[in-house]
Amino acid sequence: MKPDLRNWLSEMDRQGIMKHISREVSPINELAAVGKKLEPEYGAFFEHVEGSTMPVVTGLMTSRDRMAMSLGMPYEELLSRFSKALAEPLPCKVLGAEEGPFAIKENILTGAQVDLGILPACLHHEKDSGRYLTAALCVVKDPDTGIRNVCIHRHEVKDRNHLGALLLPRHTNQIFSKAEAEGRPLEVALAIGVHPSLLLASQATTPLGVDEFEIAGALLGEPLELVKCETVDLEVPVESEIIIEGRFLPNVRENEGPFGEYPKTYGPKAPRHVIEVTAITYRNSAIYHTIIPATMEHLLLGGISREASIMQVIRQATPNVRKVHITPASGCRYHVVIQLDQKHEGEAKNAMFAAFTSSTEVKHVVVVDPDIDIYDMQDVEWAIANRVQAGRDVFIIRDAMGNKLDPSSRGGVSDKMGIDATIPMNDKKERFQKIHIHGYENLNLDDYLK
Numbered sequence: 001m002k003p004d005l006r007n008w009l010s011e012m013d014r015q016g017i018m019k020h021i022s023r024e025v026s027p028i029n030e031l032a033a034v035g036k037k038l039e040p041e042y043g044a045f046f047e048h049v050e051g052s053t054m055p056v057v058t059g060l061m062t063s064r065d066r067m068a069m070s071l072g073m074p075y076e077e078l079l080s081r082f083s084k085a086l087a088e089p090l091p092c093k094v095l096g097a098e099e100g101p102f103a104i105k106e107n108i109l110t111g112a113q114v115d116l117g118i119l120p121a122c123l124h125h126e127k128d129s130g131r132y133l134t135a136a137l138c139v140v141k142d143p144d145t146g147i148r149n150v151c152i153h154r155h156e157v158k159d160r161n162h163l164g165a166l167l168l169p170r171h172t173n174q175i176f177s178k179a180e181a182e183g184r185p186l187e188v189a190l191a192i193g194v195h196p197s198l199l200l201a202s203q204a205t206t207p208l209g210v211d212e213f214e215i216a217g218a219l220l221g222e223p224l225e226l227v228k229c230e231t232v233d234l235e236v237p238v239e240s241e242i243i244i245e246g247r248f249l250p251n252v253r254e255n256e257g258p259f260g261e262y263p264k265t266y267g268p269k270a271p272r273h274v275i276e277v278t279a280i281t282y283r284n285s286a287i288y289h290t291i292i293p294a295t296m297e298h299l300l301l302g303g304i305s306r307e308a309s310i311m312q313v314i315r316q317a318t319p320n321v322r323k324v325h326i327t328p329a330s331g332c333r334y335h336v337v338i339q340l341d342q343k344h345e346g347e348a349k350n351a352m353f354a355a356f357t358s359s360t361e362v363k364h365v366v367v368v369d370p371d372i373d374i375y376d377m378q379d380v381e382w383a384i385a386n387r388v389q390a391g392r393d394v395f396i397i398r399d400a401m402g403n404k405l406d407p408s409s410r411g412g413v414s415d416k417m418g419i420d421a422t423i424p425m426n427d428k429k430e431r432f433q434k435i436h437i438h439g440y441e442n443l444n445l446d447d448y449l450k
């Protein structure tokens with residue numbers, strides 16, 4: 001399968017899940033407002049955006065099913081395929097110039113031609129400090145090992161050739177710190193307008209030294225094809241719509257933010273990293289992708305990869321875990337629901353401990369039995385209402401590491417709460433059984449409403 005954004009856009013059209021907007025919209029507030037009104041039912045294709053010749057798409061994968069569909073598999077398969085891809089990455093294929101010409105090289109701007117103003121970068125939320133790139137894969141190489149790292153950061157457009165960046169204390173930051181310690185810049189390439197599988201792979205929870213493009217290849221079942229950049233020693237997906245090349249500047253920080261983030265609050269303004277842009281390349285009729293922060297597209301990208309890794313950790317603690325759901329209302333980060341086929345007294349608590357160790361972001365964990373649909377929060381709340389006695393089933397751990405973006409945390413120090421909503425092992429199961437109407441599932445209402 002060619003991991004091409006345009007293939008997926010055609011599929012969205014075929015399924016009627018993409019709305020085309022031909023009226024001109026402003027990239028300031030208006031585009032985000034329309035896109036957010038349409039999601040999660042529809043994606044949006046803005047054909048005319050004020051100030052740019054490039055159309056804009058958003059809402060490419062607003063449900064688990066759509067994310068899986070973009071990879072040609074049912075959702076149940078996606079988590080296991082993702083785990084397998086983490087375990088067995090597939091090396092990329094770098095295409096030589098003789099294998100071209102490549103669409104991504106149809107337009108090449110370097111030197112004084114570079115102008116980020118050609119991009120329809122959006123202002124999404126009213127208190128954001130400016131226009132942001134939100135769907136750019138950020139590619140760098142570790143100077144020690146030469147191994148690529150791929151991630152998504154937010155990038156503020158500062159002027160025609162400078163971008164701000166928020167590098168949380170993860171891989172890009174670690175790699176940049178190595179270059180900066182020697183007073184050198186770090187080369188970077190940003191890929192915009194890529195297939196959903198690449199965006200998903202970029203969110204994989206892996207140790208430093210794993211190339212997320214190789215995870216994308218494993219997910220797709222064939223090596224991801226890359227081409228060399230023009231002004232930096234990096235490779236980018238050949239099917240990208242737009243590439244921005246540049247370098248993170250050493251010992252330079254400029255104010256960036258505030259910016260509306262996944263918890264649906266604003267991340268504060270602070271001095272942050274700066275990229276100097278050295279080239280922009282793009283396809284003819286390039287399509288620009290923006291992710292509206294805190295929409296399902298944004299939350300699920302992080303959520304699915306987190307579910308795959310949390311599942312691995314819980315499995316080590318208890319093999320009886322069936323499913324894991326990190327809920328969208330918690331930004332797909334803070335609230336974890338675990339479905340457990342409990343075989344031993346206390347097993348639910350062990351599953352919770354494992355969930356807490358899987359990530360500092362996990363804050364509240366609920367464990368339910370296999371008769372609860374963990375994707376239906378009505379059902380999860382029903383279990384909490386009918387199977388929990390707080391004195392017995394709730395425990396709280398004070399002052400652990402949490403997430404700085406949680407406004408209730410004390411600078412990232414956070415309490416953790418576990419709720420065991422499973423039926424107590426020694427209690428009578430029938431007292432907890434759900435009511436059921438015989439024949440309900442197979443009844444066809446049309447037979448009665450003629």
Ligand code: MN
Nearest residue numbers: 149150171208
């Ligand atoms: Mn990484």
